[in-house]
Amino acid sequence: MPRLFIIDHSLISPGGHHYEYDLHVAAAAAGAGWEPVLATNRRFAPHGASLAPWRVIAVFRNDTYNRFTVTSGATSLPQNPYRRGAWQRMPVGGRGPAAWWRRAALLLKQRRRLGRFVRGCEALFAAVAVQPGDVVFVPTLSEFDLVAVLRFLAGRPPAAACRWHLQFHLNYLDGAEPAQDRQAERVAAMRAHFAALLAPAGQLRLAFHATTAQVAAQYNRMGLAPFTVLDYPVSTAFRPLDRTAPSARLRMLSAGGARAEKGTSRLGEVLKEGWDEFFASGRVELLVQVERDAELPVLPGPAAPGIVSRLPFPLSAADYCAMIRAADIGLFLYDPARYQGRASGVLIEMLCSGVPVIVPAGCWLADEIAEANFRHLDVLRARASPLGTACAGDWQPLPPAADQSPPALGCDGAIPTGARELLLSLSLGSPAGSGHYFALACEQLDGQGQVLARQLDVMAARQGDKPLRLLVHIKAGARGLRLRLAHANEPLTVRIEASELCFLDPGPQGLPLGAVGLAAAAVAEIPRLLRDLVARHEHYRAQARQFARAYGELHSPDTVVARLTTPLQPGVSAADAVAG
Numbered sequence: 001m002p003r004l005f006i007i008d009h010s011l012i013s014p015g016g017h018h019y020e021y022d023l024h025v026a027a028a029a030a031g032a033g034w035e036p037v038l039a040t041n042r043r044f045a046p047h048g049a050s051l052a053p054w055r056v057i058a059v060f061r062n063d064t065y066n067r068f069t070v071t072s073g074a075t076s077l078p079q080n081p082y083r084r085g086a087w088q089r090m091p092v093g094g095r096g097p098a099a100w101w102r103r104a105a106l107l108l109k110q111r112r113r114l115g116r117f118v119r120g121c122e123a124l125f126a127a128v129a130v131q132p133g134d135v136v137f138v139p140t141l142s143e144f145d146l147v148a149v150l151r152f153l154a155g156r157p158p159a160a161a162c163r164w165h166l167q168f169h170l171n172y173l174d175g176a177e178p179a180q181d182r183q184a185e186r187v188a189a190m191r192a193h194f195a196a197l198l199a200p201a202g203q204l205r206l207a208f209h210a211t212t213a214q215v216a217a218q219y220n221r222m223g224l225a226p227f228t229v230l231d232y233p234v235s236t237a238f239r240p241l242d243r244t245a246p247s248a249r250l251r252m253l254s255a256g257g258a259r260a261e262k263g264t265s266r267l268g269e270v271l272k273e274g275w276d277e278f279f280a281s282g283r284v285e286l287l288v289q290v291e292r293d294a295e296l297p298v299l300p301g302p303a304a305p306g307i308v309s310r311l312p313f314p315l316s317a318a319d320y321c322a323m324i325r326a327a328d329i330g331l332f333l334y335d336p337a338r339y340q341g342r343a344s345g346v347l348i349e350m351l352c353s354g355v356p357v358i359v360p361a362g363c364w365l366a367d368e369i370a371e372a373n374f375r376h377l378d379v380l381r382a383r384a385s386p387l388g389t390a391c392a393g394d395w396q397p398l399p400p401a402a403d404q405s406p407p408a409l410g411c412d413g414a415i416p417t418g419a420r421e422l423l424l425s426l427s428l429g430s431p432a433g434s435g436h437y438f439a440l441a442c443e444q445l446d447g448q449g450q451v452l453a454r455q456l457d458v459m460a461a462r463q464g465d466k467p468l469r470l471l472v473h474i475k476a477g478a479r480g481l482r483l484r485l486a487h488a489n490e491p492l493t494v495r496i497e498a499s500e501l502c503f504l505d506p507g508p509q510g511l512p513l514g515a516v517g518l519a520a521a522a523v524a525e526i527p528r529l530l531r532d533l534v535a536r537h538e539h540y541r542a543q544a545r546q547f548a549r550a551y552g553e554l555h556s557p558d559t560v561v562a563r564l565t566t567p568l569q570p571g572v573s574a575a576d577a578v579a580g
Contacts, residue, residue, distance in 0.1 A: 002133040003037050004029040004565065005162075009060035009120065010140055011040040014050050015314030016257075017345040021139055023317065024235045026054050028557035034135075034565060039124045057127050060120040062113055067091075069142040071170035076186060078143045078172075078193035081110040082151070110144075117148035125159045137165045137564055143172065143193060150197045153204055160204060165564050167209040167230055171341045173218050176362075177435025178490045180218065191222040198224065212364055214341025214435075230564075232343045233557040237321045240354030240545040250534060253287045253327035253355075256346040257313040258294040263333030263360075266523055268297035270331070271308070274527040275300040279307050283534055286331075289313045289323070325353045328541070329533055333523065336363035352552040354545035356537070357517035358529055361458035362437045362488055366519035370460050372547055376515035377469035381423055381502065388416050390502040398484070407493045408486040411501075415444070415478050419503035421511050422472040422481070427465065427498040436461040437488035439521065442472055445480035452478050455528060458488050458521040467498070471513050473532075474503075512536045515543040 006025060011018045026036035036054045041063055048056035067074035075091035090103045136159065138149065146166065153160045172190055173180040180187075198206075209230035210216035219227040258264040267288060271279060278284040280303050288296060289311040296310055311323060330350040340363050347365055350357055359365035393411040400407065415422075428438070437458050444453040453475045459468050481501075487494055504511070517540070518529040533540055553559065 001033065001035045002135070002565075003128070003131065004034045004561070005037045005039060005124070005128075005130075005134065005136040005159075007039045007121070007124070007136065007138045008140060009039075009041050009117065009145075010063035010065065011038070012043045012063065014047050015316070015320075018140065020235065020317065020320075020345070021233065023051065024233055024557040025137070025139070025560060026051065028233070028561040029565070030054070032558070032561050032565065034561070037124075037128050039120070055128065057124050059123040059127075061116045064140050064142050064145055066113065066144070068110055068113070069144045070172045070186070070190070071142060077189050079110055080144075080147050080193060080196065081107045081114070082147070083193075083196050114144075114148040114151065117145065118152045121149075121152040121159070122157070125157060130158050130162055132161075133567075134159075134162045135165065135565055136162045137167075139167050141166050141168055142170070143168075143190065146194075146197060150201055150204075154200060163205045163207065165207045165209060165230075167211065168215060168219060168227070169211050169342065171215050171218055173221075174340075175337070176340055176437065176489055177214075177217065177433070178431070178492070180221070180435075187221045190219075191224060194222055194224050211343040212341050214364060214367075215343075217434075218341065230560060231555050232345060232348050233560040234345065234349050234352055234555050235317070235321065236552070236556055236558075237318075238324060238349045238352040239552060240548055241325050247328055249282050250284045250328040250537060251287055251326065252284050252329040252331050252530075253289070253323070254331045254333070255289045255311075255324060255327075255350075256344075258290040261335045261338040263335060264288070264290060264294070266333045269523050270333070270526055271297055272300045273524065274530055277527065278530060278534065279303055282307070284329075284530070285309065287311055287323075287327070289315075321349075324349050324355065327353075327355045328537065329530070330355045330357035330517070331526075332357060332359045332365055334360055334363075334365060336360040336365075339363045339365055348551075348555050351516070351544070352548055352555055354541065354548040356533055356540035356544045358526060358533070359517060359519050361519035361521045362460070366458075367460055369514070369516040369519070369547075371462070372516045372543070373514035373518075374462060374466065374469055376512070376543070377423065377471060378466075380471070380511060381425065381469065384423060384502055384504055387419050387503045387505050390500050393483070393499045393501045395485070395496050395499060406486040406488075406491045408484050409494060409496065411481075411483040411485075411499070413481050413483075413501065415474060415481055416503050418505050419474050420508075421474060421504040421506060423502040423504060424470045424472065424483075425467045425498075425500040425502070426469075426485070426496060427467045428461070429495040429497040431487065431490075431492050431494070432461070434461065434463075436490075436492075438468065438494065439486050439488040440470060441484040443482040444475045444478035445482065446477050447479045449480065456521040456525060458519065471511060473510060473513070510535075512539045515540070516547045517544070 008022050029036045039057045041060050042058050045058035068079045077089045090106050092102045173183050208225045208227045210227050211232045213229050216227040216229050286308045291313050395409045395411045398408045398410045440457050442455050443451050513532045520526050
């Protein structure tokens with residue numbers, strides 16, 4: 001039986017996404033006729049029985065997370081202490097003897113850490129000898145770890161005959177794709193780093209992967225080995241519940257533990273903004289999965305017991321899955337800058353479970369649901385009976401703002417009597433291409449010109465020539481509309497090729513803003529989006545369950561294992577990679 005070696009030096013304890021990832025890939029490999037062998041951090045040794053009957057070799061002393069990686073933010077240059085000129089690339093400032101000693105100490109620390117990884121690989125393959133046809137998969141790797149992997153393989157051990165799959169999770173460039181165009185120096189540095197490592201590696205069979213298209217695109221800027229997307233696998237247990245009756249009050253879940261980039265500290269803002277309407281009224285309860293020592297937000301006022309509850313972190317795999325599947329709404333307050341192209345395992349699990357979500361706009365999380373929401377609005381427009389004649393709108397450039405914000409276009413107009421919804425469609429001529437996000441601010445005015453409602457939405461560019469679409473609920477008493485459109489991140493001029501303002505009267509029940517979930521341009525927008533999810537929850541639940549069918553198949557561990565173990569999958573030799 002061929003073996004699939006899963007090398008995860010960051011697997012330290014049961015629970016969490018390293019454990020879940022490795023567990024489900026191993027199970028899928030076993031189901032496909034492969035013998036999984038898991039190589040873990042030494043600290044996982046007491047927990048090896050939790051992965052029985054598979055063999056667990058706990059040999060690695062360090063994990064992948066350290067300050068020597070570009071993705072950590074501690075350095076802008078990839079580190080390789082064995083490469084000529086490494087001295088100058090050390091993230092140490094200053095001159096003189098003190099700086100010299102700091103560089104020397106850092107160089108030694110880097111070599112020691114990499115040496116431990118190499119010795120871990122040696123111990124693994126000494127304990128379990130490779131056989132013809134075996135495959136090695138490293139699911140979480142950094143450019144710094146890659147130094148150790150290729151130093152190990154440079155000695156041409158028997159494991160060098162295997163196909164090695166190397167996966168990178170995190171971005172090394174900042175911002176969306178337009179901002180990445182200005183980071184040519186960092187791309188060049190990363191290319192030189194990879195090229196120096198791959199040049200002496202000869203005919204090693206290496207396959208490079210990333211967990212999202214955005215991260216893959218960053219590494220493909222190097223023009224070396226192709227990085228392909230290996231969609232993040234989650235257990236097939238994450239499937240929609242067979243629920244016959246709606247919950248007495250909707251359960252909104254913030255899952256996955258508390259970290260700064262996950263925005264857990266902003267839960268108090270959500271409670272404050274929506275307290276009377278959703279929480280004090282008992283329509284929604286907030287469930288927060290955090291560590292025991294993490295503080296829950298202070299309640300803004302009196303409420304029934306259980307309106308805000310703490311759930312333990314971590315949970316067993318079965319309990320965690322049950323928690324995700326039982327949620328009615330998933331809440332994500334993640335930092336969009338940190339998750340610009342980075343995958344969230346929790347979001348994937350919720351979408352596979354058919355749970356409608358609220359996510360931050362302008363990043364990977366919003367991109368996952370954007371096209372499903374656009375298609376929902378495409379259908380609404382195809383079936384719409386406009387109130388009067390749909391108009392193009394008179395979009396005009398606005399005077400430059402004093403704060404150097406991106407140039408904006410404005411469109412003011414009247415709201416027809418009886419209109420309850422506005423379906424806005426925009427076809428943009430420029431800027432074009434992936435990675436562009438557009439901010440649309442909308443103000444509704446009464447007959448005296450006073451603002452009745454404000455909202456801000458951020459939309460991603462669509463593929464091909466499909467129009468952007470946005471649905472706006474018209475406030476009672478609104479007579480006028482003020483629209484402002486600009487690029488969300490860059491000082492780029494937006495050019496509109498076609499525009500349509502289609503006013504509708506679908507009746508007092510109104511229309512849903514989206515399908516699978518909604519994207520919030522700011523925390524202050526969440527109450528407006530939550531109002532729509534609560535009022536039309538059965539629609540969102542049905543759409544999310546339908547979406548989960550294909551999405552769950554895409555993220556099935558069986559799909560990932562098939563990609564890893566298919567002999568016909570093209571491999572890239574190190575020599576070919578350097579040659580481009």
